[in-house]
Amino acid sequence: MEARLDLAGSPVAGKALKHFIAANTALAGSTLPRATRELVEIRASQINGCGFCVDMHTKDAAHAGESALRLNLVAAWREATVFTEAERAALELAEQGTRIADAGGGVTDEAWAKAAEHYDEDQLAALVSLIALINAFNRLNVIVRRPAGDYRPGQFD
Template identity: 80%
Template sequence: MEARLNLFGNPVIGKALRHITAAGKVVADSTLPATTQELVKIRASQINGCGFCVDMHTKDAAHGGEDATRLHLVAVWREATVFTDAERAALELAEQGTRIADAAGGVTDEAWANAAKHYDEDQLAALVSVIALINTYNRVNVMVQQPAGDYTPGQFG
């Protein structure tokens, strides 16, 4: 399978993606745990059907030392016993923020309050940002049918 558009060679989308990547660097450098960031990216990507991002972020998480069992259970995190309460709150926020059109009002007050119990204001800002950014990447990759499976950790920097 070949992508409909060369994301890495087209100057217009390349420039736009560089800006999005720069925003992602701000989030990556925040105090929001890197593990939480990867779990959220994986869950949003699963919901959005973005194979490229699921491939990338599961491999990046594994490369960073994440446990394979946890990676296999992200899609069913509610039933899994391997996630902390803070991670569960982040995953719930990611799901609601990704499925924003499915519920009137978007993210519930309950989900927000639960996340706020576990994360300070800067971490919440990073969490909102990482959810927004991964959803952007998911939409780009799904629209252009970016193929999945060939990503190697460190491939993009």
């Protein structure tokens, strides 16, 4: 499969992507744990059907030391015993933030309160921003049908 459009090669889209990448770099500097960031990016990408981002974030997480067991269970995190309560709260927030139209009004107070039990304000801000950003990346990649499977960790460093 070949992408419908090379977004990075477009002068207009390329400028926008540079800002998205800068935002992602800023979030990487937050105190939100890297494992949480990767799990959230994987789960949102699974929901959105973004193969490129699932491939990328799964490989990046594995490269950073995440276990295959946990990566294999992200899609079934509710039934899995391998995630912390904090990670579970972040995954729930990510799911509700990704499925806004399905949630009947967005994120529930219960999901927000659970996340707030485990993350401080700066971490919550990073988490919310990350959820919005990965959803934007997912939509860009799905719309242009960016193929999955060839990503290598460090490819965009």
